[in-house]
Structures are given as structure tokens and as C-alpha cells.
Amino acid sequence: MDKKIKVLIAKPGLDGHDRGAKVVSRALRDAGMEVIYTGIRQTPEQIVATAVQEDVDSIGMSCLSGAHNKLFPKVVNLLKEKGAGDVLVFGGGIIPDEDIPGLKESGITEIFLPGASTEDTIEFIRNNVKQGV
Amino acid sequence: MEDLVDGLLSGKVRSLAKAITVIENDRPGKRELLKRVYPKTGNAYLLGITGPPGAGKSTLTDKVIANLRKQGKTVGVIAVDPSSPFSGGAILGDRIRMQQHALDEGVFIRSMATRSHLGGLAKNTVDVIHLLDAAGKDVIIVETVGVGQDEVDIVRIAQTTVVVMVPGLGDSVQIAKAGVMEIADVFAINKADRDGADKLFSEIRAMLDMVKGEIKPEVFRTVAVDDVGIEELVQGIFAHGARVEESGFIEDKRARKAESELRAYLVDNIMERSLGLHIYDDVVKRVAAKEITPMDGVEELFCKLGMEKGEN
Ligand SMILES: Nc1nc2c(ncn2[C@@H]2O[C@H](COP(=O)(O)OP(=O)(O)O)[C@@H](O)[C@H]2O)c(=O)[nH]1
Numbered sequence: 444m445d446k447k448i449k450v451l452i453a454k455p456g457l458d459g460h461d462r463g464a465k466v467v468s469r470a471l472r473d474a475g476m477e478v479i480y481t482g483i484r485q486t487p488e489q490i491v492a493t494a495v496q497e498d499v500d501s502i503g504m505s506c507l508s509g510a511h512n513k514l515f516p517k518v519v520n521l522l523k524e525k526g527a528g529d530v531l532v533f534g535g536g537i538i539p540d541e542d543i544p545g546l547k548e549s550g551i552t553e554i555f556l557p558g559a560s561t562e563d564t565i566e567f568i569r570n571n572v573k574q575g576v
Numbered sequence: 577m578e579d580l581v582d583g584l585l586s587g588k589v590r591s592l593a594k595a596i597t598v599i600e601n602d603r604p605g606k607r608e609l610l611k612r613v614y615p616k617t618g619n620a621y622l623l624g625i626t627g628p629p630g631a632g633k634s635t636l637t638d639k640v641i642a643n644l645r646k647q648g649k650t651v652g653v654i655a656v657d658p659s660s661p662f663s664g665g666a667i668l669g670d671r672i673r674m675q676q677h678a679l680d681e682g683v684f685i686r687s688m689a690t691r692s693h694l695g696g697l698a699k700n701t702v703d704v705i706h707l708l709d710a711a712g713k714d715v716i717i718v719e720t721v722g723v724g725q726d727e728v729d730i731v732r733i734a735q736t737t738v739v740v741m742v743p744g745l746g747d748s749v750q751i752a753k754a755g756v757m758e759i760a761d762v763f764a765i766n767k768a769d770r771d772g773a774d775k776l777f778s779e780i781r782a783m784l785d786m787v788k789g790e791i792k793p794e795v796f797r798t799v800a801v802d803d804v805g806i807e808e809l810v811q812g813i814f815a816h817g818a819r820v821e822e823s824g825f826i827e828d829k830r831a832r833k834a835e836s837e838l839r840a841y842l843v844d845n846i847m848e849r850s851l852g853l854h855i856y857d858d859v860v861k862r863v864a865a866k867e868i869t870p871m872d873g874v875e876e877l878f879c880k881l882g883m884e885k886g887e888n
């Protein structure tokens with residue numbers, strides 16, 4: 444049986460712009476996924492606690508405040524600490540090109556820049572989440 | 577599976593979360609899991625919160641959690657939201673209102689989509705309630721929109737069900753609809769900061785005067801966003817539980833609860849087993865070709881399952 448993919452869409456950081464996050468959430472829903480949306484201004488700790496309770500397959504984070512270099516890797520590290528290192532993490536938002544290699548290095552599997560199509564995101568999740576136990 | 581059960585019983589969050597996924601996705605080992613967990617259940621107070629979309633159920637749940645935490649009680653929450661009938665996906669947004677509790681170890685919140693299967697929601701929810709109960713949560717809150725038999729079945733299982741209403745939504749219609757009167761143990765008129773709260777209050781009271789019943793539901797006014805009226809509501813909830821306990825109607829309530837639980841499984845099991853029969857596709861074809869009526873088709877399936885022929 445096909446298992447439903449569960450994705451947490453989270454907005455870490457202090458910026459209050461969640462239009463992008465909402466667009467992605469709707470696109471994922473329309474692609475048949477179950478999306479947990481937690482609203483703006485979430486700390487990495489809150490994001491990870493939520494991901495663990497909801498047992499999501501993937502976390503997508505959008506950050507426009509410029510704090511991505513600090514916040515995204517923090518989420519990955521906390522996930523590992525909680526034994527949930529298998530959760531697929533991706534990011535989006537306004538992220539300078541030169542930051543991308545470092546983010547990927549730290550365990551963010553993919554970064555979607557503004558203008559990336561939601562289809563790409565859907566493809567990416569489908570191809571990369573660990574299905575199974 | 578052993579690890580999962582041990583982890584869950586010893587309060588490990590990740591084990592509990594994984595176990596819930598086993599239930600939700602009908603994974604192998606589900607029956608075994610429930611068998612091990614079931615003997616440890618029966619200690620939690622089960623609270624249903626239901627009402628139309630946008631009434632403030634999640635906001636109210638958030639404030640009720642805070643109140644219960646102040647009393648030192650641990651809380652489990654199951655927040656049910658509808659799946660899209662088109663894609664089968666869902667956006668589960670109830671947590672937005674409850675994120676202040678995200679880091680509290682005494683609170684476990686899980687979002688569930690209704691998904692599409694018939695009857696399955698109620699059954700899955702009951703199973704998840706058992707897991708939260710076995711994991712030692714003192715109070716378990718189930719938030720649902722409360723439409724459809726499935727959700728009514730869930731609500732029936734609760735010790736106390738709070739029906740949330742808001743002024744100005746075509747009031748008496750709301751009340752009469754969906755057998756709300758029948759399932760409500762306590763009413764919360766939320767958004768009482770708005771015009772029409774008094775009118776709604778008297779309408780509910782008038783309606784309650786007409787129904788005969790064991791115990792009359794109390795009606796409370798709340799402004800969930802401003803944390804107004806929550807203390808009284810929570811007291812009213814437990815007062816209801818206590819009254820049921822004292823009244824001798826507890827046996828009725830227990831029987832009703834057991835029956836609802838049984839029914840939730842029944843519907844789902846019959847459906848699952850029937851769909852799993854190898855003659856199923858053939859029966860569908862013959863009904864489509866009008867060789868047999870749907871009713872005859874069902875009889876054939878039931879016959880195959882070894883069930884006795886119905887009266888009609
Ligand atoms: N004015 C007012 N708004 C409220 C109150 N309670 C909740 N809301 C708002 O109503 C909207 C829906 O609330 P939510 O809890 O998500 O409703 P649910 O769909 O029933 O879970 C949100 O914007 C809340 O801020 C209240 O008591 N008064």
C-alpha cells in the first residue's frame with residue numbers, strides 16, 4: 444500500500460512572510476501529501492519537537508530573514524540528537540548562492556530559490572523521502 | 577515492535593509517534609501493538625471538542641491545555657482535519673494555535689487527516705487514543721469538525737464532549753444540525769466578544785429545556801483568543817464527568833462508549849474484509865452489467881464471509 448507522505452512546512456526566524464510557505468503547502472496537498480503547517484516565527488527546537496511528534500518524513504523550511512545559515516543547520520543537528528536524523532530536510536527563501544554549499548554540507552538536502560516551481564519540490568520529496576518502516 | 581511498545585510505555589516521545597504511524601498506515605504489527613497496549617489503557621480522561629470550522633476549537637484547545645498543565649495534568653491531543661477529496665492530501669493547521677506547548681514534555685499533539693476510507697477514521701482515532709492513554713496522558717483531547725457518522729462515533733467515545741458554537745452562524749440551525757443536541761455534554765459559546773452571544777445563549781437554553789435527558793448540559797461563554805472563560809469551562813467539563821459518575825448513568829455511558837467503539841471497528845472490518853475477497857471485482861462487474869442488484873452483490877460477499885443472510 445502506498446503510504447501517505449507527511450511533510451512539516453515550517454517558518455523559522457523572525458520574518459512574518461508566510462505567503463511562500465502557504466503556496467508550497469497547498470501544492471503539496473494537491474499532490475496528495477499531508478502537510479503540517481505550524482505558522483510563523485518557529486524556533487528550531489519547536490520545529491524539531493513538532494516533527495518528532497508528528498513523525499513526518501520531511502521538513503521544508505522557508506526563511507527570509509537572512510538567518511538561514513544558523514537556523515537550518517540547527518534543525519538538522521537537533522533532529523539527529525532526537526534520533527530523527529532520517530527526516531529529509533529542504534529549505535527555501537532568499538538565500539545567496541554562496542551559502543548553498545555550506546547548507547548542503549550541513550545536511551540540508553536541497554535548497555529551492557524563489558522562482559523554483561512547486562513541481563520541482565514535489566518531485567524532490569517523492570524521490571528522496573525514505574519510505575518504509 | 578517490542579522496542580516501540582516498551583518505549584511508548586516508558587514515555588518515549590519518538591516511540592509513541594512511530595507507534596501512531598503504524599496505526600495510521602495500517603502497518604504490519606498493528607494488531608500485536610494494540611494487544612500489548614490495550615491492557616495499559618483506561619486511565620485517561622477523554623475529552624471531545626467539536627464544532628464548525630473556524631469556531632475556535634483549536635484556540636480553545638490551546639487554552640484548555642494550558643489550564644490542565646497548570647493543574648499538573650499531562651495532555652495528549654489528536655487534531656483531526658479533513659483530507660482533500662480531490663487529491664487525498666491535506667493541510668493540517670490546528671497546531672498553529674497550539675505551538676506554545678511544542679516544547680512541553682507533558683503535551684503530545686498529533687494531527688490526523690480524515691483520509692478517505694469509510695469508517696477508518698473512527699477506528700484509527702480510537703486506536704491512537706489507546707496509545708496516548710497507555711503512554712500515560714492524563715487527559716486526551718480530540719478536536720474534530722464533527723460532521724458525519726465517523727466523527728460522531730469518535731465524539732460518543734469521549735467522557736465529555738464540548739460542542740463549540742459561535743454567534744452569528746445561523747444560530748438555531750447550527751444547534752439543530754447534526755444531532756448536536758444529542759452529542760453535547762457541555763456547550764461553549766466561543767467568540768463571546770461578538771454580538772449575538774446572549775441570543776445564542778438563550779436559544780441553546782430554550783432548546784435544552786425541550787429535550788428530556790439524564791443530565792442537562794451546561795452552557796459556557798468563552799473568548800478563547802483572550803483566555804476568557806476557560807477556567808469555568810474546564811471546571812464544567814470535569815463537573816460533567818463527576819455528575820455522570822455519580823448519577824448511575826455511568827453504566828449507560830459506558831455501554832454507549834463500548835458500543836461506539838465496537839461499531840467503529842465493525843464498519844471498518846466488514847468493509848476491509850469484503851473488499852479483500854477475490855470475488856469482489858467480479859461482483860462489481862456483475863452489478864455494473866445489471867446482472868445482479870447491489871443488494872444481491874452484498875449478500876454474495878457476506879455469504880462468502882460466512883455471514884448469515886439478512887432478514888430483508
Ligand atoms: N473574536 C474572536 N476570535 C476568535 C476567538 N477564538 C478564536 N478566534 C479566531 O477564530 C479563528 C479560527 O480559530 P481556530 O481555533 O483555528 O478555529 P477552529 O477551526 O474551530 O479550530 C482564528 O483566527 C482565531 O484567532 C474568540 O473567542 N473571539
Ligand SMILES: [Mg+2]
Binds near residue numbers: 633634635669
Ligand atoms: Mg482547528
